[in-house]
Amino acid sequence: MYRIGIDLGGTFIKGGIVRNKTDIIYKTKIETPQSHTPGDTCEAINELVTMLRNNLATGPDECELIGIGSPGSVDAGDGIVMYSNNFGWERPVKLAEAISIPQNLPVKISNDANCAALGECLANNLDKGTYIVITLGTGVGSGIITDGRIYEGAHPGAIEMGHMMIRYGKRKCTCGMRGCFESYCSATGLIKTAVKNLKKGSGLYNAYKEKGQLDGKMITDLVRAGDNNAKKVFDRYLTDLGTGLTCICNVFRPDAVLLGGGVCESFDLMDDFLNDFVRNNIFGRENGFVPVIKKATTGNDAGIIGAANLAGDL
Amino acid sequence: MYRIGIDLGGTFIKGGIVRNKTDIIYKTKIETPQSHTPGDTCEAINELVTMLRNNLATGPDECELIGIGSPGSVDAGDGIVMYSNNFGWERPVKLAEAISIPQNLPVKISNDANCAALGECLANNLDKGTYIVITLGTGVGSGIITDGRIYEGAHPGAIEMGHMMIRYGKRKCTCGMRGCFESYCSATGLIKTAVKNLKKGSGLYNAYKEKGQLDGKMITDLVRAGDNNAKKVFDRYLTDLGTGLTCICNVFRPDAVLLGGGVCESFDLMDDFLNDFVRNNIFGRENGFVPVIKKATTGNDAGIIGAANLAGDL
Numbered sequence: 001m002y003r004i005g006i007d008l009g010g011t012f013i014k015g016g017i018v019r020n021k022t023d024i025i026y027k028t029k030i031e032t033p034q035s036h037t038p039g040d041t042c043e044a045i046n047e048l049v050t051m052l053r054n055n056l057a058t059g060p061d062e063c064e065l066i067g068i069g070s071p072g073s074v075d076a077g078d079g080i081v082m083y084s085n086n087f088g089w090e091r092p093v094k095l096a097e098a099i100s101i102p103q104n105l106p107v108k109i110s111n112d113a114n115c116a117a118l119g120e121c122l123a124n125n126l127d128k129g130t131y132i133v134i135t136l137g138t139g140v141g142s143g144i145i146t147d148g149r150i151y152e153g154a155h156p157g158a159i160e161m162g163h164m165m166i167r168y169g170k171r172k173c174t175c176g177m178r179g180c181f182e183s184y185c186s187a188t189g190l191i192k193t194a195v196k197n198l199k200k201g202s203g204l205y206n207a208y209k210e211k212g213q214l215d216g217k218m219i220t221d222l223v224r225a226g227d228n229n230a231k232k233v234f235d236r237y238l239t240d241l242g243t244g245l246t247c248i249c250n251v252f253r254p255d256a257v258l259l260g261g262g263v264c265e266s267f268d269l270m271d272d273f274l275n276d277f278v279r280n281n282i283f284g285r286e287n288g289f290v291p292v293i294k295k296a297t298t299g300n301d302a303g304i305i306g307a308a309n310l311a312g313d314l
Numbered sequence: 315m316y317r318i319g320i321d322l323g324g325t326f327i328k329g330g331i332v333r334n335k336t337d338i339i340y341k342t343k344i345e346t347p348q349s350h351t352p353g354d355t356c357e358a359i360n361e362l363v364t365m366l367r368n369n370l371a372t373g374p375d376e377c378e379l380i381g382i383g384s385p386g387s388v389d390a391g392d393g394i395v396m397y398s399n400n401f402g403w404e405r406p407v408k409l410a411e412a413i414s415i416p417q418n419l420p421v422k423i424s425n426d427a428n429c430a431a432l433g434e435c436l437a438n439n440l441d442k443g444t445y446i447v448i449t450l451g452t453g454v455g456s457g458i459i460t461d462g463r464i465y466e467g468a469h470p471g472a473i474e475m476g477h478m479m480i481r482y483g484k485r486k487c488t489c490g491m492r493g494c495f496e497s498y499c500s501a502t503g504l505i506k507t508a509v510k511n512l513k514k515g516s517g518l519y520n521a522y523k524e525k526g527q528l529d530g531k532m533i534t535d536l537v538r539a540g541d542n543n544a545k546k547v548f549d550r551y552l553t554d555l556g557t558g559l560t561c562i563c564n565v566f567r568p569d570a571v572l573l574g575g576g577v578c579e580s581f582d583l584m585d586d587f588l589n590d591f592v593r594n595n596i597f598g599r600e601n602g603f604v605p606v607i608k609k610a611t612t613g614n615d616a617g618i619i620g621a622a623n624l625a626g627d628l
Contacts, residue, residue: 073602083601090601130468146468154444154460157602158567168480168557175597177560243482246491251565253472283477283489287397287404288387289469 001064004052005119005308006045007112007300008032008070010086013041014300015048017056017063018308022123024301026055036087042098049103066099066107067307069115073157076110076310082156085174108310112303114150114159117143119306120258123298129255132248133296134161136241136261139174140182144252149312162186166243181244185237187216187263194219194233202229220266238270242277249291250283260296267295315378318366319433319622320359321426321614322346322384324400327355329362330615331370331377332622336437338615340369350401356412363417380413380421381621383429387471390424390624396470399488422624426617428464428473431457433620434572437612443569446562447610448475450555450575453488454496458566463626476500480557495558499551501530501577507554508533508547516543534580552584556591563605564597574610581609 002025007014009032016027030048033040045068053060072084079096081089100107110118117133120126127148135141140162144151153159162182163175171192173180183189191214198205203222208214222230245257259267259274274293282290298305316339321328323346330341344362347354359382367374386398393410395403414421424432431447434440441462449455454476458465467473476496477489485506487494497503505528512519517536522528536544559571573581573588588607596604612619 073598082603083598085598153565153567154569155567155603155605157596157598158565160564160597163564163597164478164561165557166479166482168554176599177595240482243479247478247561250474250477251467251472253467253469255468281491282471283474284387284397284399284471285490288471289396291469 002056002062003308004049004063004066005115005304005306006048006066006068007115007303007307008041008045008068009112010036010071013044013048014304015052016301016304016308017052018305021309022119022305024304026052027301027304028052038089038093038098041087042095045099046102049099053103063105065308065311066103066105067115067310068095068099068107068109069112069303069307070095070109071112074109074111075156076108076150076152079107079109081109106311110150110152110307110310111143111159113141114143114152115306115310116141116260116302117145117306118148118150118309119302119304120260120296120298121145121148122309123302123305130252131256131258132161132252132254133258133260134245134248135296136185136187136259136263138186138188140186142248144254150310161244161248164244164247166240166247181240181247184240185244187261189240190216190219190233190237190263193237194230197229197233197236199229203227204229204233216263217265220263220269223266223269234269238273239277241270242274242281245274245293246278246281249278253289254291256292256294258294258296260299260302264295271295316370316376317622318363318377318380319429319618319620320362320380320382321429321617321621322355322359322382323426324350324385327358327362328614328618329366330618330622331366332619335623336433336619338618340366341615341618342366352403352407352412355401356409359413360416363413367417377419379622379625380417380419381429381624382409382413382421382423383426383617383621384409384423385426388423388425388428389470390422390464390466393421393423395423420625424464424466424621424624425457425473427455428457428466429620429624430455430574430616431459431620432462432464432623433616433618434574434610434612435459435462436623437616437619444566445570445572446475446566446568447572447574448559448562449610450499450501450573450577452500452502454500456562458568464624475558475562478558478561480554480561495554495561498554499558501575503554504530504533504547504551504577507551508544511543511547511550513543517541518543518547530577531579534577534583537580537583548583552587553591555584556588556595559588559607560592560595563592567603568605570606570608572608572610574613574616578609585609
């Protein structure tokens with residue numbers, strides 16, 4: 001038997017057929033309907049699931065379960081997306097039911113960052129212990145996995161570690177607050193820090209003037225090239241990131257924190273600083289357990305793998 | 315059968331005989347040996363336990379278990395205090411064993427704030443759901459209870475919510491970092507904010523000049539008396555407290571947060587502000603589940619009750 005994992009994103013809906021826990025034997029994606037309405041979105045997911053099922057060599061009935069990772073605050077128990085900022089869903093959407101009824105299959109859902117965290121752990125055989133996966137992308141996604149299971153917190157909207165405030169009242173965050181971890185440590189946050197701190201004549205300044213914008217890779221490339229302006233910006237970013245990671249470790253004290261997202265392509269520039277920062281600043285320091293900060297390695301497939309494993313072992 | 319709960323503090327070791335989960339039928343306390351060495355401390359705990367057992371009407375063998383709440387980073391599974399800042403224990407202390415062997419009884423241990431949180435929940439029949447208990451005292455203690463059980467996090471030193479940084483790099487904290495929730499929102503933090511913001515001629519200023527110091531009650535009494543300086547200080551305190559509570563709710567999204575400690579004698583001055591602050595600033599706002607902020611009611615007995623219940627239901 002196989003399972004289907006769906007990763008619902010703002011631009012694409014990605015789906016895969018998964019067996020033996022982490023083997024994606026076929027995957028594809030479709031564009032997310034830009035109306036973003038619950039009706040259009042569910043119709044598109046159903047279309048994608050049907051395509052995937054029809055691709056099963058042994059026929060569509062060989063699928064035993066569909067798992068979906070959705071942005072927003074998810075009631076995993078009842079299969080309802082309570083609220084999704086990205087999709088503009090301000091009322092509960094019965095996502096599991098909307099797929100389960102037409103597909104006549106059980107459907108499990110969770111937050112997309114939770115699914116990515118679960119997929120990352122399973123793909124790396126981290127099925128014993130507690131791991132936190134932080135994705136540094138447009139926002140800061142977070143999930144916590146204990147013994148191969150998602151810790152959902154108590155109510156939908158928990159595990160939003162990106163919205164811990166590390167500099168209360170300072171930089172505006174998309175959530176409406178100021179000073180959130182996400183507002184500094186997402187890729188967007190890094191770029192914002194760079195644009196605010198351009199020094200005329202620097203490599204960073206010239207790159208910005210030439211392209212009219214910056215991205216994470218331009219910044220880390222300039223750090224490698226020895227540009228002082230880029231280095232100062234990146235040091236500031238790493239300090240903010242280390243601060244957030246220290247807070248997270250003081251709350252959960254996991255075995256490890258795995259960092260994903262485009263910025264972490266340059267994890268070699270981050271590794272020593274972040275591990276030293278956490279070791280030197282965690283409550284109790286070397287007298288306590290110091291979690292290791294590592295690079296997440298599974299990339300975009302993590303969401304599909306995690307979603308396919310929402311109901312436990314395959 | 316009865317259990318003994320011990321609350322190990324820097325000044326006193328409190329102990330009680332507990333039955334039917336939350337009934338303390340006898341309690342007493344002894345002074346904590348000021349050497350604070352592991353040997354002296356364990357000897358004093360043993361002495362207190364023996365006193366308590368000798369007070370059991372049906373004889374010392376009617377005790378089935380001893381529970382101990384200890385300051386510091388506790389390995390609850392192995393019964394070891396890994397590190398205690400307050401006691402200057404920088405190496406692991408096998409606390410459970412040091413009591414279990416002479417008493418010939420099973421001993422369970424946990425962090426003191428965890429025990430207080432568990433006791434608070436059990437005493438209020440909050441044995442379904444997830445509750446966070448925050449104690450605003452010399453420091454900021456925290457515990458999280460789900461369905462009547464302590465959530466210990468992954469490794470000793472977790473659930474140190476007082477050491478989430480809300481204003482990175484700002485006020486020095488006892489943990490060595492700057493800007494921790496505890497450095498602003500402990501009773502000590504409130505007093506520090508007051509002393510730093512005295513306005514000559516105000517009631518607060520005059521009170522400080524007269525007594526040479528301030529305490530939490532002096533500040534809240536002046537808020538009630540309409541002193542503007544005290545009010546501004548307390549508003550700033552409540553904003554910091556609301557910030558930390560919002561971070562905690564974004565991470566765990568519990569059913570409720572219960573606030574204890576001396577400052578909360580004036581919870582009537584805090585209630586509306588804190589609940590409004592969390593409702594207006596939590597991720598997703600009114601579209602998500604908004605935890606309620608309430609006053610903890612069990613006071614000093616919570617630690618004893620929680621410790622006596624470390625191994626589950628009585």
